[in-house]
Amino acid sequence: MPQTETYILNMGPQHPSTHGVLRVNLELDGERILRATPMMGYLHRGIEKLLEARTYVQGVPYTDRLDYVSSMNNNFGYCRAVEELAGIEVPERAEYIRVIMAELNRIASHQVFIGSLANDLGASTGMLYTFRDREEILDLFDLVCGARMTFHYIRVGGVARDLPPEFAEKCRKFLDRVPEFTAEYANLLMGNEIFQRRLKGVSRLTPEQALAHNMTGPNIRATGIPFDIRKVDGYSVYPRFGFEVPVGENGDNWDRFQVRFREITESARIVRQALDGLPEGPVMAKFPKMLKPPQGEVFSRTEGTRGELGFYIVSDGTAKPYRVHIRRPSFINMQALDDMCRGYLIGDSVVAFSAIDPLMGEVDC
Amino acid sequence: MKDYIGAPLLAALQQAFPSAEYDSEAAQPAVFVPAAELTALLTFLRDDGRFGFARLENLTAVDYKTYFEMVYHLFAWGANTWITVKVKLDHEAPSVPSVTGVFPGAAFEEREVYDLMGIEFSGHPDLRRILLAEDFTGHPLRKDYRQAAPPKVPRLRREGGRVYAAD
Numbered sequence: 001m002p003q004t005e006t007y008i009l010n011m012g013p014q015h016p017s018t019h020g021v022l023r024v025n026l027e028l029d030g031e032r033i034l035r036a037t038p039m040m041g042y043l044h045r046g047i048e049k050l051l052e053a054r055t056y057v058q059g060v061p062y063t064d065r066l067d068y069v070s071s072m073n074n075n076f077g078y079c080r081a082v083e084e085l086a087g088i089e090v091p092e093r094a095e096y097i098r099v100i101m102a103e104l105n106r107i108a109s110h111q112v113f114i115g116s117l118a119n120d121l122g123a124s125t126g127m128l129y130t131f132r133d134r135e136e137i138l139d140l141f142d143l144v145c146g147a148r149m150t151f152h153y154i155r156v157g158g159v160a161r162d163l164p165p166e167f168a169e170k171c172r173k174f175l176d177r178v179p180e181f182t183a184e185y186a187n188l189l190m191g192n193e194i195f196q197r198r199l200k201g202v203s204r205l206t207p208e209q210a211l212a213h214n215m216t217g218p219n220i221r222a223t224g225i226p227f228d229i230r231k232v233d234g235y236s237v238y239p240r241f242g243f244e245v246p247v248g249e250n251g252d253n254w255d256r257f258q259v260r261f262r263e264i265t266e267s268a269r270i271v272r273q274a275l276d277g278l279p280e281g282p283v284m285a286k287f288p289k290m291l292k293p294p295q296g297e298v299f300s301r302t303e304g305t306r307g308e309l310g311f312y313i314v315s316d317g318t319a320k321p322y323r324v325h326i327r328r329p330s331f332i333n334m335q336a337l338d339d340m341c342r343g344y345l346i347g348d349s350v351v352a353f354s355a356i357d358p359l360m361g362e363v364d365c
Numbered sequence: 366m367k368d369y370i371g372a373p374l375l376a377a378l379q380q381a382f383p384s385a386e387y388d389s390e391a392a393q394p395a396v397f398v399p400a401a402e403l404t405a406l407l408t409f410l411r412d413d414g415r416f417g418f419a420r421l422e423n424l425t426a427v428d429y430k431t432y433f434e435m436v437y438h439l440f441a442w443g444a445n446t447w448i449t450v451k452v453k454l455d456h457e458a459p460s461v462p463s464v465t466g467v468f469p470g471a472a473f474e475e476r477e478v479y480d481l482m483g484i485e486f487s488g489h490p491d492l493r494r495i496l497l498a499e500d501f502t503g504h505p506l507r508k509d510y511r512q513a514a515p516p517k518v519p520r521l522r523r524e525g526g527r528v529y530a531a532d
Contacts, residue, residue, distance in 0.1 A: 040495065040496065041494075041496035041497060041498070044496040044497065046505055048481075048506060049505055049506055211419075211420075211470075212469045212470060213469065213470045214420070214421065214468065214469075214470025215470075227442070232442065232445065233367065233445075299422075299423055299438050299447075299449075301422065308422065310422060310438075312423055312436065312438070314427055322427070323427045323428070323506075325423070325425035325436075327422065327423045327425075331473060331477075332470065332474065334473065335470060335472060335473050364496060365496070
């Protein structure tokens, strides 16, 4: 008597499409996915616990290593939380510089997304193009802080040092290139029939599903919900700049790609306005070397490149935080993976991981 | 946190849930609620038109050595107001009802708290460790957690081309 059984397949942790060390347990009926269970923790370093043993200022470089593709945004989120807790007023020039850095890093991160999505679909050339252009942003970061990754540039109270004199000109030169290379990506990828058919209508999520999974960032905007913390909270100097929040319609992989693709242009718009309006002045607030925030707690959030990045910090009045919890967007977005894979083919699961755009350093923390 | 829920609404909340407590002096008081009433309170906050807290932005726990505190940050998009709900838990056998029935998106965060803090969530659909290995013992985010000593590896001694275990 022949029998059919479901088959369990482990995707990862060494599979190149899993963007680091993610293992996904796929339950299969032939080629169809019945259930996808993400198994994470391969990169768990206990950053929340480590931060309890460091002073507030010493904690900043640890946040670089959360989402290491967009370190500036993590520095920004953590520093904002500490400043809110300690009541530090950040100079205006520093806020502008922070916004410039965060948005440049958003562009770089979305370029990594587009490149790796193309690579996962078999179009390795796409990766070469996006990484070539990302180099220009990394050169800009190298110029301001001497590092190409894990910058530790945004500090508690401001930024580490002022912009070098040649930065504005080089940055504008890069911004002029943005329409050029986005047109190139569009030309290279979007007209491609394989690219379209692998993305359109695949891994669809309804707005209700996205809300139920508590998704944030480009993943929720792809379903048509314009939830962007930069607009909702209007933190830092974002309300002074005009920019759109791109949203999708169908909530499929194509929309996830489109939302990020269009965000590159919007981020470039913000950077240009910030460069134009960059005020003079100090770039670091004055506060005691040994920072001891008053007893209390704070939950502060910013729009990271992957969604809502929140820091919950409890202070007991000493120089070290009593408890730090990090609300990592990639970690929470991973909950939708099962819904995005169920009913699709094994090959589509690769695209689903890629479209969520998880960064395992952040998922595992 | 920008706009915290105002005093009239907090009073209305206490009218609906007499056991809910908050410090009326504080600027941004957290609402403390007994564990048994947690899911009813969150359902009320989500569904009642005056509150509309449809988003659970953050869920975590803090170890205060003598007790645990569950922390829920809720956000009402539109009104842009916040509320913090807290539950105090016994340190010996901490257990709290799972809120996945009200906010399904809390599933991973509750697993994380279970894993690192060791708090049981009754009614959770899939309560397993999420970051650490399944055979791991202990809960690292607790304040009394001490890391186990690294395993002892015997040292070797070389003598005349032969290797001995140095005791």
